[in-house]
Amino acid sequence: MLSEAPVRYQFDKGRVIVSTGGRCPVGCQYCYTYSPSFVGFPEREPGQVVADLRANAGKFQLVQLGYDTELFLPGKVDSTLQLMRGIAGMGKDISFATRMVLTPPTIDALADIYAGMRGNNSVLVAFESIIGYETARKFERNAPDPEERVKTVHRLHERGIPTFVYVRPLMPVVTDTEIARLFAETEGHCLGRIVGPMIYQREIAERLFGVTADERAVMPWALDQREWNVHLDKRIRSLMASRGAFFRSQDAVNFARLSIGLEARVWA
Numbered sequence: 001m002l003s004e005a006p007v008r009y010q011f012d013k014g015r016v017i018v019s020t021g022g023r024c025p026v027g028c029q030y031c032y033t034y035s036p037s038f039v040g041f042p043e044r045e046p047g048q049v050v051a052d053l054r055a056n057a058g059k060f061q062l063v064q065l066g067y068d069t070e071l072f073l074p075g076k077v078d079s080t081l082q083l084m085r086g087i088a089g090m091g092k093d094i095s096f097a098t099r100m101v102l103t104p105p106t107i108d109a110l111a112d113i114y115a116g117m118r119g120n121n122s123v124l125v126a127f128e129s130i131i132g133y134e135t136a137r138k139f140e141r142n143a144p145d146p147e148e149r150v151k152t153v154h155r156l157h158e159r160g161i162p163t164f165v166y167v168r169p170l171m172p173v174v175t176d177t178e179i180a181r182l183f184a185e186t187e188g189h190c191l192g193r194i195v196g197p198m199i200y201q202r203e204i205a206e207r208l209f210g211v212t213a214d215e216r217a218v219m220p221w222a223l224d225q226r227e228w229n230v231h232l233d234k235r236i237r238s239l240m241a242s243r244g245a246f247f248r249s250q251d252a253v254n255f256a257r258l259s260i261g262l263e264a265r266v267w268a
């Protein structure tokens with residue numbers, strides 16, 4: 001059931017995380033949203049979310065769609081596109097993260113949204129999430145095959161949509177071979193790759209990977225604003241840095257802006 005409950009959006013250095021809300025049914029085994037204490041977005045009408053954002057338009061330059069659910073599940077595609085269309089007229093950048101295989105009509109719709117934003121000093125940026133091959137098959141059993149997601153990266157890029165491979169969260173168990181293959185198969189078919197830490201509930205990571213947190217941190221964009229466990233495998237971090245990956249998604253958005261002749265945003 002759709003909710004009319006108010007949402008306490010977190011505006012952090014020019015960006016705001018927004019979700020279509022509700023519980024995610026994909027069931028990735030490491031996902032922090034399955035923590036009993038996790039606070040996610042209520043499921044709301046896209047128009048209501050857009051109205052909230054308009055009321056706070058001076059507080060952000062980038063809307064990051066994702067966070068606590070998958071945006072492009074079959075029953076959600078229309079409302080996600082409706083939400084994007086509503087935000088697209090605001091002169092703000094939009095990034096979205098997905099693990100789904102996007103159909104040609106969906107990619108066409110995204111290309112139309114992007115085309116409409118070009119005259120408005122803003123960009124639409126796609127982050128296709130691929131954490132590896134065997135690693136994804138093992139821990140994201142209900143998500144599409146990573147090979148199919150690589151094809152989605154190619155198709156988005158071919159349609160001219162700024163697209164990045166989202167290697168987040170970096171799994172402690174992903175192998176150098178998987179990463180090398182992922183980079184090889186997307187080379188020339190995307191604008192770049194983004195890497196980031198695994199943010200998790202302690203019991204989950206210890207059970208799945210036998211790791212403990214490198215650090216604990218408040219995620220400034222999270223609705224609950226409490227400390228999470230953060231693990232960033234130093235072996236992988238140095239591997240990715242040597243391959244020129246982005247560590248912050250807002251830097252990837254700026255790279256996309258510069259690539260089409262727009263000025264970079266200042267994330268202050």
Ligand code: SF4
Binds near residue numbers: 031
């Ligand atoms: S698709 Fe995203 S939100 Fe859904 S279970 Fe997987 S990681 Fe969590």
